[in-house]
Amino acid sequence: MEKRQQWDSRMIFIFAAIGSAAGLGNAWRFPYMAASNGGGAFLIPYFIALITAGIPLLILEFGIGHKFQAGAPTAFSKVKKGWEGLGWWSIGVSFVIVTYYAVIMAWVFDYLWYSLSLAWGDAPADFFLNNVLKLSEGPGHLGGFSIPVLIGLILAWLAVYWTIRDGVKSVGKVVKWTVPLPIIMLGILVIRGLTLPGAIDGINYYLNPDFSKLLDPKVWASAYGQVFFSLSVAFGVMIAYASYLPKKSDITNNAFITAFANCGISFMAGFAVFGTMGYMAAEKGASVAEVAGTGGIGLAFWVYPEAIRLLPFGSVVFALVFYIMLLTLGIDSFFSLVEGVVAGVSDKWGFGKKKTTIGVILVGFVISLIYATKGGLHWLDIVDRYVNNYGIIGVALFETIAIGWIYKSRKLREYVNPISEVHLGGWYDVLIKFIAPLALAGILVWNIVQEIIDVTQGNAYGGYPVWAIAVGGWLVAIVLIVGSIILGKSKSSYVMEEASEEVE
Template sequence: MSAEQPVEASRGAFAHRRVFIFAAIGSAVGLGNIWRFPYVAYDNGGGAFLIPYLVALLAAGLPFLMLDYAIGHKYRGSAPLSFRRMSGRGAETLGWWQVGICAVIAIYYAAIIAYAIRYAFFSLDNAWGDDPNAFFFQDFLESTTGFGFDFVPGVLWPVVLVWLVVVAIMVAGVQKGIGRTALVFIPVLALAFVALVVQALFLPGAAAGLDAFFTPDWSALTDAAVWGAAIGQIFFSLSVGFGIMITYASYVGRKTDMTGSGLVVGTANSSFELLAGIGVFAALGFMAQANGVAIDEVASNGIGLAFIAFPAIISEAPAGALIGVLFFGSLVLAGLTSLVSVIEVVISAVRDKLDLSRTSAALAVGIPVAVISALLFGTTTGLPILDAMDHFINRFGILLVAVISMLVVAWKMRALTDLRGHLNATGSVPLGSWWSALIAVVIPLALVYVLVDELLLVLDKPYGDLPTWLINTFGWGTAGLVVVVAIVLAQLPWSSRVPLDGPPTDTPEEEVSR
C-alpha cells in the first residue's frame, strides 16, 4: 500500500449495485436453503408454515438485514471497525465476536463442500452401491466406533482443493474475486437447480411428495415453537447478524439504494428456499413410492438428506446420474459463494485492524484457517466435530450476538433513528418508526424465545448423543472461545492510519452505480 493512498480508498468496492446484489444473494443462498428449509417447513405445518415464514421474513429477517446494511454502509468498515466508529472499543467487541463466528463457520463449511465435490463424481456410477448409509460413514468418512483422528485422504484433499480455490478468489479482491465469482456462480446455480427441480417433478411419486410438503396443518399456527422455527430459519438463511452484510455493504457507493437492494436479496433467498422445497420433496415422494413407505419415513434434513437420502434416490431414479450431478453441483456452488462471504468478514477485519494489503490479509487469514479445517475435518472424527460446531455456533453464537447487538445499538447507542435516516436518504423503500420498534423490541424478544427453547433442549438431552467431552470442547467451548477472543482483539491497537472517529469522508475507489 502506498503511503499516499488513503486506507478507505484501498479497501476495494463492488463495481456496480448489481454485483453487490449478486454477492449478497450468493451469501444468503447456501447449504441451509437446500437441505434445511424443506424439512423445517415439512416438520412445522407444511403449507401452513409459509405463513409464519413470511411473517418472520417481513418482520424480522428483512428489518435486521437493513440494520446490517445501515451499519456497514454508513460507517464504511468491517464489522469491528464499523462498531468501533459507532461507539468506541466496547462496541468493537461485538464486531470481533461476529468475526470469530465467521472464522468457525468457514473452518467446517469447507468440509461440507468437499463432501459435495466427491459425491458429484460418485453420482456418475452410484459408487455408494446398495447402502448409501454404510458407504457414507464407513467407506467415505472411514468412521470408527470410537473417536480417532486418523487422516482420511478422500476428504482431506478435497478440503485442501476447496481452500485453494477460495484463497485464490479472496486474493483477487472484492470486485475481481468476490464480485465476478458471484456473477458467474449465481446464474449457473439458478439454472442447475431449476433443471434439478424440473427433473424431480417428472419422477413417479413426485405429486405425493409435493402434497406432503404443501398440505397445511393449520393447528401448527397456534404452536409458538413453529413461529420460533420460522424466525430461526430466516436468520440462518439470510446471512444476517454475523458481519457478512455489514462487510458487503461497506463496499458499495454512498448513493446506492440499500433498502431496495435488501428486498431483492430477501426475495431471491426465500424464492430459492421454496424452489428447494419443491425439488427435494418431489424427489422424496419418488423415494417413498419406490420403497412403499410413507413420506415421513424418508424425509430428513442436513447431512442425512444430502449424503444418504439423495444417493438412495439417485440410485433408483431415471436419469439418476444427471440428478446427482445437478444436486451435488448445486451444493458446491451454493457452498462456495457462502464460504467466500464468510471468510471475507475475517479478511476485511484483519485488513482494517492491521492496515494490510489485500493479498497479505487473504493469505494471513486463509492459510491458517485452511490448515485447521484440513486437520480437523480431514480425519475420522471430522463429522461429529462438524455437527457440534455447527449446532452451537449457530444457536448460541449467531442468535446470541444478534440479540445483544440489536439491544446495544437500540438502547445504549440510541442509533436507530440516525441509521434509519441514512438508509432513507437514498433508499427506494422508506423505513418508518415501525422499523425501529421491530429492531429495539420485537425481534430481540422473538430471538430470546428461540434461544431459550434451544437451551432447554440441549440441557434436557446431550445434543446428538455426542460424547460430553466433544460437546464441551467443540460445542460450548467453541461458542465461548469466540467471545473471549473478541474481547482480547478489541483491546489491541488499530493502525494509526485507520480513522476511528466516525464515518470517513472518502468514497470507495469504484463508486457503485445506482
C-alpha cells in the first residue's frame, strides 16, 4: 500500500477546501435564493444554519478524515463496524454528481470559445438550447451527441486528470491559482456591475429585507439546504482532503475559515449578478424580476450573456472574465469530487492512486456521455434534483447519527481540541446530536411530502413523464443505497493496518 500523501502546507489545504466548497452554486444559486427568500433578511436564517449545522458538519468531516487518515468508506468503517456503507453512499452521491457536473464544465469550456465572438448574438437562450445543446423534445429522445458539448466534455475530463494525476501534490499547485482567480474575476464583475446605470435597483432586488419571510418555514428550510449544498459536506470530499493533513493540524479553525470564505464568495457573487441585472432591466425598460430569471443554468448561459451583449463597451472582455470565473469556480469542485471517489476506492482495495484516478475518470467519462446527448439536459435536471434533495441530505443525516450517537461526539471533541485553536465544548454535542439532525430530517420530510403532493396532483417535477422521474430519480437513489450496502460488506483486498475503533 502506498504511503499516504500530505498537503505541502496548511494554506494549500485551506485553498483546496475552499475550492471544493465554493462552486457554481455560489454564483448562480445563492444570489437567487436570497432574493426570493427575504433579501437581506435571508442572511439571518442563513447564518444561523451555518453556525448550527454547516460548520459542525464540516468539523465532523475534517475530524474523522484526519483522525482515521482515510477516505469516507474506510473512515466510517473505523467509526463503527458495519457503517462503511455510509461512506460508500457519500462516494456514490459524489460520483453521480461528477458525471453530470462534467457536462456543465463542458458548456463553460465551450462558452470561453464563444465569448471571443459573442457567438450567442441577440438570442442567447435559443443559441444555448438549439445551437449548442441541440436540445431534444424530452428525456425519451437522446438523439445522438451534440458535438460542441462532446468536445467540451473531453476537455473537462482531461483538465481533471491533469489536476489530480499526482494526488495532493498536483492539486496543491493548481489551487494556488484556481481559488484566488475566481475571487479576482468576481471583484472585476462586481465593480463593473455596480458602475452601470440601474445597478442600485438590482442590488435592492437582491438585498432589500423582507422580515415577514422569517415566519415562513420554507425560507428556513431553504437556508439550511443552501448551507448543506454549498459546503461540500456529505460528499466524502472533505473527509478525503482532511486525511492528507499532517498529524497535528488544526481542525476547527480550518473549518471556520473554509465556511466563512465560502459564504463571502456567495455574498459577493450576488453583487456581480444583480448589479448587472439592474442594468439589464434599465436597458430593456423592465423590472429586475422580469429580466433576472431564476438562476442556475439559465443565468450562466442566456441571462448573463444577454446582459453582456448590452454592455456599452468591453463585452468580449467581460464575457471572458465571467466564464473564466465560472471555470475556476467549478473546476475545483469538479476535481475534488473525483478525488473523494479516488481516495475511497484506493483506501478500500489498496490500488495505486494513479491507476485508480485513471479508472475513475474513464468510468465517469463513459457515464457522462449520456448528458452530452441532445436529451442530456433533461436527464441532468432530473438526476440533479433527486441526488441533491435526497442523496446529500440523507448522507448528512446519517453522518450526524453515526458521530453524534454511535461514535459519540464527545470522543470527536476529545480528539479535535488538543490540536485546534478553537476548542469545542458541550454545545457541539447539542448541535451534532440534536440541532443538525433535526434540521436535516425536517428538510428530508419536507421534500418527501412536497413530492407526494405534487405526484398526487399530477404535477411531476418539470413536467417530465413519470417513467423518467422513476429512472433518473428514484432508481438512481435506490441503486446508490443498495450498492453502498453491498460495497460496505465486501472484503478489502488487503489487511487493514488498524482495527476498526468501536464504541466504548
